[in-house]
Amino acid sequence: MALQNHFKAIAEGEEMSIVDDEELEQYAADLERNGPLAGENFMEPPPPREALNDAFWALGEEDDDFTQIPDDDDDWDPSMMTSVAESELEVHRETREYTRIAAWDLPLLLQYAKPWTVPDMKKQPLRFRYTTYMGETHPAQNKVVVEFTTKDLASATSLSEAQRTKLIKLVGVRYNPDRDSVRISCENFENAAQNKRYLGDLVQKLVKEAKDSTDTFEDVPLDFRHHKPRKVAIFPDSWKIDGQQGVQSLTERRGATKLLEEGEAATAQQQKKPVDGREMVAMYVAAKSMMPQAQRSNAMMR
Secondary structure (H helix, E strand, O other): HHHHHHHHHHHOOOOOOOOHHHHHHHHHHHHHHOOOOOOOOOOOOOOOOHHHHHHHHHHHOOOOOOOOOOOOOOOOOHHHHHHHHHHHHHHHHHHHHHHHHHHHHHHHHHHHOOOOOOOOOOOOOOEEEEEEOOOOOOOOOEEEEEEHHHHHHHHHHHOOHHHHHHHHHHHHEEEOOOOEEEEEEEOOOOOOOHHHHHHHHHHHHHHHHHHHHOOOOOOOOOOOOOOOOOOOOOHHHHHOOOHHHHHHHHHHHHHHHHHHHHHHHHHHHHHHOOHHHHHHHHHHHHHHOOOOOOHHHHHOOO
């Protein structure tokens, strides 16, 4: 009955006049063959509605008036991994990648290897030090430190002794008198190459100012109050161990010390032992019996 009323409503919307049921059935058949819903069987009942709590975000929920329309949840795949597991897998992949590089690519660098030789400090007096954090960003990664000795720099740049002294006065507290070294650092620029370039230019300016003969700073005394010398203990020669005889005497001394410590430990253990009264009386009687008769009579009179 409801289906007939539905088709009648469609026919009235199209301004068609249907008199009896036969015309209505003929119209329904034409609509099924040629209509927008062709191929659908209107006589079959609709399929049962799927349970709404099959979705992942609706697990455990009960059907009520507010859950008549299913949520558009993604299909839950039990094989899906969490974000923590994905990050751990990414670390594992990176480790395997670098392991393959170390196993197959690094041995190929041996053909470019060269023997290391000690650099000539008179020709290369400047030593630069960089800081790297192996790919990690850090505020101190652009810092560069240059270090040199004044004697090597004087040999490389042809500085006289007076000019070297003036250079020491120019660098001030950056000079270490114990090692005759100067250390200067820079981290003002964004890249390490820029800081290195600045330090190189700064050393050139120091050398230029040291060679300037208009003012030799002779009236300025050397001031090393900023440096605190490190105290080095000097032991007497009699403490030194020379040859097999010294080793043997040291071994005997250690053995005697060990025996003394063992004796002191045994004495302390005996002192902790409780006193036996019977044993003390027996020892006293035995000692009295060994004394002469005159001493025993004097002891009894006392």
